[in-house]
Amino acid sequence: MAFVHLECGRNQLQRQHHVMHSTAMPTNIVGPRVPINEGFPGLKKIYANPDIFVIENFLDDSYCQDLIDKASEKKLVRSPVAYAGWTEDFKDLVELSSKGPIAWIALLSSWFQVKNSGGGQVDLVVHALQNYAVVFVVTTILIGGFTYSRAEGLKALRTSTSTTLDDMTNPSSGAREFVRQASKLFHSNEDFDTSIVSEAALFEAPTVIRYEPDQILAPHYDANRSAETEDANRGGQTLATLLVYLNDVERGGLTRFGKLSSSAAIGDVDRDRITSADEDKLIIQPKRGDALLFFPADRNGQFDPRTEHEGMPAIDEKWIARIWKHQRRVPAPFGLSEASLSDLG
Ligand SMILES: O=C(O)CCC(=O)C(=O)O
Numbered sequence: 458m459a460f461v462h463l464e465c466g467r468n469q470l471q472r473q474h475h476v477m478h479s480t481a482m483p484t485n486i487v488g489p490r491v492p493i494n495e496g497f498p499g500l501k502k503i504y505a506n507p508d509i510f511v512i513e514n515f516l517d518d519s520y521c522q523d524l525i526d527k528a529s530e531k532k533l534v535r536s537p538v539a540y541a542g543w544t545e546d547f548k549d550l551v552e553l554s555s556k557g558p559i560a561w562i563a564l565l566s567s568w569f570q571v572k573n574s575g576g577g578q579v580d581l582v583v584h585a586l587q588n589y590a591v592v593f594v595v596t597t598i599l600i601g602g603f604t605y606s607r608a609e610g611l612k613a614l615r616t617s618t619s620t621t622l623d624d625m626t627n628p629s630s631g632a633r634e635f636v637r638q639a640s641k642l643f644h645s646n647e648d649f650d651t652s653i654v655s656e657a658a659l660f661e662a663p664t665v666i667r668y669e670p671d672q673i674l675a676p677h678y679d680a681n682r683s684a685e686t687e688d689a690n691r692g693g694q695t696l697a698t699l700l701v702y703l704n705d706v707e708r709g710g711l712t713r714f715g716k717l718s719s720s721a722a723i724g725d726v727d728r729d730r731i732t733s734a735d736e737d738k739l740i741i742q743p744k745r746g747d748a749l750l751f752f753p754a755d756r757n758g759q760f761d762p763r764t765e766h767e768g769m770p771a772i773d774e775k776w777i778a779r780i781w782k783h784q785r786r787v788p789a790p791f792g793l794s795e796a797s798l799s800d801l802g
């Protein structure tokens with residue numbers, strides 16, 4: 458099952474919304490996004506730099522309903538949230554212990570011990586090593602406790618339930634159609650038939666998410682800022698997010714981009730669907746069958762902080778299906794198995 462990385466402060470929820478880390482890297486220049494098929498039917502650009510698209514009537518009603526039905530049959534579970542800062546925390550610990558306060562505390566305290574007891578140089582080394590070990594263990598426990606509580610806190614930021622669908626055998630299945638359409642959308646050349654499988658190999662299996670009243674997905678990024686290790690078995694960075702709204706949602710459940718202004722929105726999409734009377738933020742009103750496409754990182758995997766987004770609190774029930782496109786093959790279980798890929802052709 459796919460995770461959402463969340464970053465807090467530095468970042469909020471996920472690598473599946475990753476947690477912002479204290480040692481944030483400087484924001485580098487974000488390059489061009491991955492190419493898409495610009496002639497895809499219904500594709501409308503609603504925001505430029507960062508590019509965001511709505512694709513009207515991306516999936517027919519029957520496919521939307523099938524995605525909801527299949528997900529319900531499979532049973533949805535609390536949506537996962539991954540804390541993506543472990544590698545950074547570990548690096549901090551190594552740094553602290555090699556040149557930071559741990560070594561100094563150990564050395565100073567052993568010097569006092571030896572001075573008071575009148576020991577020699579050998580005693581000093583022995584005490585220093587003993588103290589180093591004690592301070593190291595205590596610091597590890599403290600850092601471990603801190604990151605654990607941070608990861609636990611993140612769980613409260615995603616309260617929806619979800620499941621993944623990877624059975625591509627039935628041609629009338631919504632999951633299969635979603636993957637096929639997504640492959641066509643991301644395929645920018647002519648020879649589509651030869652590459653449907655190679656495109657889909659870069660996808661995480663479709664995830665269906667259900668929000669019941671009051672459930673939310675707090676502001677997050679779908680890409681990682683710096684957690685390469687956590688992404689290693691998921692095909693690397695998330696380069697594109699494709700969401701399909703599976704039902705009409707009249708009240709609540711908007712998708713909101715908190716760093717983008719609705720007054721900068723472009724294109725001929727119904728303004729009421731992408732602007733809010735309450736604030737100047739880009740928001741998208743869910744509409745059955747319509748898709749939303751954006752790019753959490755550039756084509757080289759550079760994290761794009763402008764794409765922070767959230768699922769606002771649901772009032773009416775809301776269902777979405779999501780595909781994340783990565784840099785490389787996403788192996789099962791996150792991605793589609795070889796058998797599912799060959800069923801797509
Ligand atoms: O529910 C939404 O509108 C946003 C969902 C989302 O951001 C995600 O699943 O990563």
Ligand SMILES: [Fe+2]
Pocket residue numbers: 677678679698766
């Ligand atoms: Fe997201």
